[in-house]
Amino acid sequence: MKRFRCEEVVELATAYMDDALEESARGDLTAHLAGCGGCERYVGQLRATAGLLGRLRNPQRHAANGSAEAPPEALPEELPAEARERLLAAFRERRTADPRSPL
Amino acid sequence: MGIIAAGGLPPDDVVVAGLRSGDEELFARLLDEWSPGMLRVAGSYLSTRASAEEVVQETWLAVIAGIDGFEGRSSVKTWIYRILANTAKKRQARESRTIPWSSAFDGAPEHDGAPAADRPDRRFHGAGGPSPGAWREPPARWPTPEGEALAAETRDRLAAALAELPPRQRTVITLRDVEGCTSEEVCEILAISAANQRVLLHRARASVRGRLSDYFQVAARPS
Numbered sequence A: 001m002k003r004f005r006c007e008e009v010v011e012l013a014t015a016y017m018d019d020a021l022e023e024s025a026r027g028d029l030t031a032h033l034a035g036c037g038g039c040e041r042y043v044g045q046l047r048a049t050a051g052l053l054g055r056l057r058n059p060q061r062h063a064a065n066g067s068a069e070a071p072p073e074a075l076p077e078e079l080p081a082e083a084r085e086r087l088l089a090a091f092r093e094r095r096t097a098d099p100r101s102p103l
Numbered sequence B: 001m002g003i004i005a006a007g008g009l010p011p012d013d014v015v016v017a018g019l020r021s022g023d024e025e026l027f028a029r030l031l032d033e034w035s036p037g038m039l040r041v042a043g044s045y046l047s048t049r050a051s052a053e054e055v056v057q058e059t060w061l062a063v064i065a066g067i068d069g070f071e072g073r074s075s076v077k078t079w080i081y082r083i084l085a086n087t088a089k090k091r092q093a094r095e096s097r098t099i100p101w102s103s104a105f106d107g108a109p110e111h112d113g114a115p116a117a118d119r120p121d122r123r124f125h126g127a128g129g130p131s132p133g134a135w136r137e138p139p140a141r142w143p144t145p146e147g148e149a150l151a152a153e154t155r156d157r158l159a160a161a162l163a164e165l166p167p168r169q170r171t172v173i174t175l176r177d178v179e180g181c182t183s184e185e186v187c188e189i190l191a192i193s194a195a196n197q198r199v200l201l202h203r204a205r206a207s208v209r210g211r212l213s214d215y216f217q218v219a220a221r222p223s
């Protein structure tokens, strides 16, 4: 059995979370986490980081109390309406004018 | 989990048949369901929103033109994201002639953001210390998780932390953690090895975690 050092645990945390470690290494790492509060917290925070990033996917909800908060620029959420219309037109033209399509 | 499970769309064979036969309503649903994620992924390559929008449009046009040639070796969504990644990469190469930072990491794909082996990590005791490789000081506790909606400030912090990552790390963490792709899907979309994917993801997550830690500690300090 290998005794991992904290430094190594921190480096392997993503492989551990992805279940990409060999079984013995996985067991040794689990044992380290059980006895090391610092590493346990680190792995928990890495997991929390991934979880918070996943919540960026949810559409931004603006305060319902009518505050005029501008939407953030950094995370575009929708295609502009004109672009959407253009793509729908392109689809219509291409997919219905295609001679191979059944009539 | 994986991106395939996206909200209420019919299975792939139905989607492919619908696209081929000109089902406009289905196409509109795909546009609305997938474009937001595609914009985020395109944005991980490109510095302006306008460029990301153009890449997404170009991708959809390629999908319209190429659906007859889709062979079903991956899911439709993975196929589309692959076209997206390649289109964004080309666009990035073109723009990097005027924006030097985005090409700064192209030269060392396997070592993107990895710490230099000879630089000791100050968070841990050195080789001469009482317990080499152990925490000098364990990570500080974070506040309890926020409720259902992410606070606007946390959102901004996350966006800022993503923005300062090296481009390849940013794309991988966007696909994995923001969009919820599996590691297999990311490898397929970006044509990279599982090991490379993991290294890039780990560096990216470690950086974002560090930024969040700084933020939470400042926020927790009594004023």
Ligand SMILES: [Zn+2]
Pocket (backbone or CB within 6 Å): A005, A006, A007, A009, A032, A036, A038, A039, A040, B135
């Ligand atoms: Zn430890």
